[in-house]
Amino acid sequence: MTTSETRIIVRVGPDDFDVGAEIEALQDGDPAVGAVTSFVGYCRDEDGRLAALELEYYPGMAEAEIGRVVNEAVARWPLLAVTVVHRGGRIKPGERIVLVAVSSSHRDAAFAACDYIMDFLKTRAPFWKKEHPADRSEGGWVEAKAHDDARAERWKDEKG
Amino acid sequence: MSREPVLIRYFAWVRERIGLSDERLVLPETVVTAGDLVRWLADRGEAYAFAFETPETIRVAVDQLHIEQDEPIGSAREIALFPPMTGG
Numbered sequence: 001m002t003t004s005e006t007r008i009i010v011r012v013g014p015d016d017f018d019v020g021a022e023i024e025a026l027q028d029g030d031p032a033v034g035a036v037t038s039f040v041g042y043c044r045d046e047d048g049r050l051a052a053l054e055l056e057y058y059p060g061m062a063e064a065e066i067g068r069v070v071n072e073a074v075a076r077w078p079l080l081a082v083t084v085v086h087r088g089g090r091i092k093p094g095e096r097i098v099l100v101a102v103s104s105s106h107r108d109a110a111f112a113a114c115d116y117i118m119d120f121l122k123t124r125a126p127f128w129k130k131e132h133p134a135d136r137s138e139g140g141w142v143e144a145k146a147h148d149d150a151r152a153e154r155w156k157d158e159k160g
Numbered sequence: 161m162s163r164e165p166v167l168i169r170y171f172a173w174v175r176e177r178i179g180l181s182d183e184r185l186v187l188p189e190t191v192v193t194a195g196d197l198v199r200w201l202a203d204r205g206e207a208y209a210f211a212f213e214t215p216e217t218i219r220v221a222v223d224q225l226h227i228e229q230d231e232p233i234g235s236a237r238e239i240a241l242f243p244p245m246t247g248g
Binding site for chain 1: 169171172173221224225226240242243244245246247248
């Protein structure tokens with residue numbers, strides 16, 4: 001780990017984000033940056049079934065819990081900067097929901113940390129999705145997937 | 161000495177089933193763990209019984225930190241109850 005602090009940005013709210021600008025900002029003229037990886041999550045239309053998703057979250061804890069996940073990643077890999085943006089409110093198919101972007105000197109750490117942050121954001125950050133069906137029927141809450149828990153579990157046996 | 165009221169917050173389908181996003185409650189001394197709180201709330205009426213009909217699925221956060229149901233709530237100021245998370 002370098003002596004300088006990792007630059008961390010965590011933002012939660014209704015506003016969309018500019019993926020290009022966020023990724024460029026991670027390099028931010030820092031000549032130590034050799035790799036930036038990113039994940040962008042979008043709202044799917046589920047084969048035309050879905051009109052929108054409603055993303056509810058726990059203000060305060062959402063930012064805090066994402067921050068704790070990011071700090072774990074920073075402790076595990078030599079990261080130079082991390083940006084996480086998660087939107088709340090009504091989001092239509094094709095719109096962005098989440099961005100995780102990570103910079104490091106080398107790609108291994110950047111890929112792994114991005115993957116790690118996304119896995120734990122899914123299982124620990126207090127967000128809940130409700131579906132608004134295209135046929136205007138009463139929507140239901142999305143159920144948590146065992147697959148997501150399994151993905152988070154696998155980090156317990158892996159070294160950074 | 162009686163306890164201070166605690167801000168209890170509900171999210172997602174727990175909130176919808178109870179019909180409240182939050183309320184201030186004085187918790188009895190018998191409520192020690194997060195699991196005790198879930199069981200005590202489930203006894204408060206039909207809507208609560210519906211919200212907590214599968215108590216093991218309920219997640220609990222004390223002062224905005226996740227805790228397990230067998231962990232004590234301590235002198236929490238704010239406790240949130242919600243379903244498993246589905247963000248990202």
